[in-house]
Amino acid sequence: MSEYPPITEQLDDSESAREAGRRKMDWAAQHMPILESVREEFVANQPFAGERIAMAMHVEAKTAILVETLAEGGAEVAVTGCNPLSTHDDVSAALDAHESITSYAKRGVDDEEYYAAIEAVIAHEPTITVDDGMDLVAAIHEDYPELIDGIIGGAEETTTGVHRLRAMDADGALDYPVFAVNDTPMKRLFDNVHGTGESSLASIAMTTNLSWAGKNVVVAGYGYCGKGVAKKAAGQNANVIVTEVEPRRALEAHMEGYDVMPMAEAAEVGDVFLTTTGNRDVIVEEDFEKMDDGVLLANAGHFDIEIDLDALDDLAVDRYEARDGVEAYEMEDGRRLNVIAEGRLVNLAAPISLGHPVEVMDQSFGVQAACVRELVENGDAYAAGVHDVPDELDREIAEIKLEAEGVDFDSLTDTQRDYMDSWDHGT
Amino acid sequence: MSEYPPITEQLDDSESAREAGRRKMDWAAQHMPILESVREEFVANQPFAGERIAMAMHVEAKTAILVETLAEGGAEVAVTGCNPLSTHDDVSAALDAHESITSYAKRGVDDEEYYAAIEAVIAHEPTITVDDGMDLVAAIHEDYPELIDGIIGGAEETTTGVHRLRAMDADGALDYPVFAVNDTPMKRLFDNVHGTGESSLASIAMTTNLSWAGKNVVVAGYGYCGKGVAKKAAGQNANVIVTEVEPRRALEAHMEGYDVMPMAEAAEVGDVFLTTTGNRDVIVEEDFEKMDDGVLLANAGHFDIEIDLDALDDLAVDRYEARDGVEAYEMEDGRRLNVIAEGRLVNLAAPISLGHPVEVMDQSFGVQAACVRELVENGDAYAAGVHDVPDELDREIAEIKLEAEGVDFDSLTDTQRDYMDSWDHGT
Amino acid sequence: MSEYPPITEQLDDSESAREAGRRKMDWAAQHMPILESVREEFVANQPFAGERIAMAMHVEAKTAILVETLAEGGAEVAVTGCNPLSTHDDVSAALDAHESITSYAKRGVDDEEYYAAIEAVIAHEPTITVDDGMDLVAAIHEDYPELIDGIIGGAEETTTGVHRLRAMDADGALDYPVFAVNDTPMKRLFDNVHGTGESSLASIAMTTNLSWAGKNVVVAGYGYCGKGVAKKAAGQNANVIVTEVEPRRALEAHMEGYDVMPMAEAAEVGDVFLTTTGNRDVIVEEDFEKMDDGVLLANAGHFDIEIDLDALDDLAVDRYEARDGVEAYEMEDGRRLNVIAEGRLVNLAAPISLGHPVEVMDQSFGVQAACVRELVENGDAYAAGVHDVPDELDREIAEIKLEAEGVDFDSLTDTQRDYMDSWDHGT
């Protein structure tokens, strides 16, 4: 067992932290009807009795409800953060207080501590892994291959993580089954579009006290996250500019009524730049050189590599905190380029940020919970590699959500079902 | 060879029809930069020399440019309509005047003539079929199986057609390869969303002289067509209500901010009903009984089976033309339910209707043209069955379009491409 | 009495015209609940017994319901067109068949006939005038000042007309009271914004078969009409560009998220140009020189003076009908600039156009009818000059409309009314 201590042992006053964390969790639980419904089922059936679940997630109130839901389904859970700045220590403490949960997540840890916490989680010898950025999968495959035999499978939350898992799978290097939770309709359409969109913009607005109306907002990438950011920014009366590398997406943005142009041109006219590509070096030196005084630079992708801050630092003659969560890089000609939350994913790392909205995470975590149950119930059916979430699971979560919202909808009649199955109908 | 005569032989003054048709085609060509670019390539390379292409399409100006583009690529083309009300006789005549094209399409034909025209097209012994509703594929498989050996493959334009082809394929009953043009990103995102959406609403507005602002517009089905109709109706300040049978789509509509409810409830509050499901009996007797006086009923799906007009007719005590293209069904209690274009697809069959906008069809037909070229060049590579359009073809058409629109976009740098391919990057 | 004959005497088959016109009017009446309610009141009370009402309006189905409503209130009505291209002869004939109505309106009259018809209307020696562009007020003041003593007052429908009346009033040259119907909330907010916006765009779409998605649509003028056009175009996924001369309006458009620029710049990037300013020479020679091949030019202002067609004609080397209602002006370098409906107001003069939507005109005409009643009941209270519509009349019409739509709303409680009247409440 690793030497790295759980959060409770790291805090001065873990009891009051625990209470504050519990209050946050109570609020979240009040607005997570899917997990509430799933939890009732898990408590009754104890599907995870005997399992050990390792989790590396953004440890805040909403995720905590997922962690707790799995624990109450009978699992022993060990959890740590997946980003050094996104942990809420109080929530981490509240989780750690649960008899079946050990939490190692702590905000502001350095690189060494970050990986020590991951190792501490892995030391629980998990039978299931739940990742948000594939840190656990990567660490287990690289450093603890002996554990792989005991692992039924895993689930991965993010676009970026799934992308990397697929590359790993293509190389034949992924040795247990992992569900690509990110790729489900429920995740992409709601979490990415509504969650990332709303929370990124609200974080930026509340961190800067600036308005969207009439601003040129440059959205880099027009995947699901980019679409969400663009749509919500337009909905606040911004003038949206999209940059893309895939021609169909570029055309889609153009046909939506947005301006589409290369970043090198967008840099000259943008007021706010928001990256959502999952790729690196999306905004680079030549772009910084063209930007106006006072622009905002922020990232909504998983890693802090989309804005080339090293290049920006090289260009800067001065660098100072312009506002809590905003670092101004001053250029030789006096222009100030303001970087929000150090280019880390802004809806989690900005000082005024809460991650995704509660309801949106409820949907995403509902799918996670169903995937973990699927691994336990039918894990043998899945070979090593990346797997799409079975459509019935995703659909089940949608139905739970609609019921919770009081939204009624139609069902196919027998006649309609027959019609859909037939191909012999004439004009 | 069939006895059914080409359009030229059926018109009194085919010459003036031809001129009128040519003028319509010239306008369309002016706004179809993709086909213009493709045509230049085809004229130069003659990829279809020796091929016979059978087509069953809505014969109007835009489709005519596709027909001509294929003919100018070296093919002998025989064409007929895919809907008795959607043909423009003048355009049909203009096509028939081309030395490599025979057109049998005529507006207002009865059932017997309709199928005679299809047989006339098949009598040309096609090597390739291009369908908009799988009439040709169905007729060949049922009545002319002996032709199948000589057929390289086909392309199908519609959601409905592809759905039926897939069912046929699942039954092992599809004996040559067919490209599901409908399922490409280029088709779904632009044709279905923007084309169906804009043109259906404009047709209804100009057929009725009514406004969208403040109207309760019930959109049945939230697939790509339904999304387009809903989005464009909301963009005209309608209050959109969505009915759906698939829970994820129902939830998606709910999260977009629309009201979602069963048709049985929507019937009580709707002012306009627009079906886009591709299924039958979407609005039925119990719904008609609840509707307000003066409601509008229209269909944007391929077949005229979504609104149960037989049931409506049974309920009605009177039935009369309230306005060109609008039939009023008067109920016993005096309520008038107004059916537009006999429940046929409204953006083609209404008296004021022009089918999809030119630019949108340009994209869709660009993919069609590329698919036909692919069949000739690589037909051997495709087994009997439904095939997705190869992604490169779709992407190629998007690039041609963006270039024509003067929209520049980014490319991946080598560093970015490497990053996307790697999975070993840390936090 | 003038020699100019009523429409019935000018048509070959006035009877069938009358029937067709009546059918159009029946459809309109079905969707005009405000006039239906007002008409019931007028029929019962005969407020206009003994009055002679002169009207110069776009004579089509909706206006006809207003004309008939006034006639059924007891007035003798004489009516003519206010634009040589906007009359529907069949509706004019149906009106003329009414025993209390004489209609001189005819489509396609030349200048001489146009003014002869106005004189014929004036020859009825009106006691009230109802204008749509102040033709009657102008002609009476210039040529028949002796009639002014017998005139109780008038009502003017358009922005342009009111603008000119105010100038006339400022010069002390307006000798009887005229209600500025255009300036009421009911007219500006609904007719201008929703009516002009929706119908102009639908007319252009159905006249050209082109799409709005992704188009650069240049809206000249950001008054109520311009706002409507911009909002509805954005709602069809156009990329809207606004030109303005008033800085607050320019800023308002900018803050809405639209691009704002001078016409000289917009000319270089626009795909469609739509003028709504009420002013002249909004698009001029230097602009035409910069435009792309294939652009569309249309006008939604009252007069055909916003696009300088003389200058365009001088630049053109050829000019031909590209499509019904679209005239192509071909430049020396081959560019074709397409003018829709000769630059006349597009939602009335285009070949596929129906004027404002029925419901929107119902609101506007409800205010007209209330104004005419006010003149008869309280005409003495109004001095010569332009008058705002009394707020109670406008409010009354809104209440009638909401009741007809089944929309319930709140009333102030006594406590709230007291609070709104007090100023002594502390923090």
Place this chain on the structure above:
Amino acid sequence: MSEYPPITEQLDDSESAREAGRRKMDWAAQHMPILESVREEFVANQPFAGERIAMAMHVEAKTAILVETLAEGGAEVAVTGCNPLSTHDDVSAALDAHESITSYAKRGVDDEEYYAAIEAVIAHEPTITVDDGMDLVAAIHEDYPELIDGIIGGAEETTTGVHRLRAMDADGALDYPVFAVNDTPMKRLFDNVHGTGESSLASIAMTTNLSWAGKNVVVAGYGYCGKGVAKKAAGQNANVIVTEVEPRRALEAHMEGYDVMPMAEAAEVGDVFLTTTGNRDVIVEEDFEKMDDGVLLANAGHFDIEIDLDALDDLAVDRYEARDGVEAYEMEDGRRLNVIAEGRLVNLAAPISLGHPVEVMDQSFGVQAACVRELVENGDAYAAGVHDVPDELDREIAEIKLEAEGVDFDSLTDTQRDYMDSWDHGT
């Protein structure tokens, strides 16, 4: 002189507060180009030399720039808060450090201190008053009428304040001229619509961590603030419901596509309730009784009287802090109604709130500054009573803003100006 001490004397460490406040002000100044431009003019011309300006405003970074701008124009300024919860003590301290400014504003004062601070400001014997809720005008008229002779005039920022001033004026009880800054186009269109809309929603989102997508958001009142909230909420994919008492506004909301209904009905379906009416008792006991568990209640009007919290408290069996800034009122049946920021104006009083966005306040304060200059330059021209802001001042600020944003726009040509002035143009 009053005994109430300036903020500097009330803080333990006023120096570090001052620095923090200055940093906030520097960020604001960076995004307030209008005040920057105005300040340059004031510094050069010293228009306020010898004047004493009393201000009661929300004392935070943006307002502080206005205060400083006036001080640098030569005035002695005394300032206090206009709401016990909206002051930022650090900004207050930074202002107080300015040699020509005394600031009495302090967060969290009780009623007695609040009014003592107002008296302290009045004790400076102002020649000009600048109000945000007419506290100064009211206090001076009630308790210090002897000062009125020395007062040139005032300016009032809010809807509520202007409403009360007009009532006072109608009673003949307003004894010096006050500019109704709230009623200018610049204020209503930008501050109310964009400022209130964006900041209220962002505050609620960041205080609750909840999403807007798919929520039923009930907006009480459809004036400028209500329109802004409704538009921005719809832009975040909420399903907007509007309540109103004025039929034209109710109809306007209906025609925009929103649901309109009485609060008594909205209470049954709403998820979030946001009041913007400026009136009292907008949500009352019978409404609370119908609401769902978990609803949010917030206010964006000036005073905390729109939600009847006394009635809510009477209904509640328990009441506790559910989350920072959120108080849960628990009903007998277990339902929890969550009140945000004690029903005070949410974009200023919520724990995560920053008031209006910087750029929006820049416009509003630009008008304020121009009004104060107008009082000094032409105060004699204004009689006692409420005055509209002269149109040229408002227009001047719009021009300064457009120039700062780099937005160019058109000017009328001589021909156009002549045309607008003429009324003799024919059809």
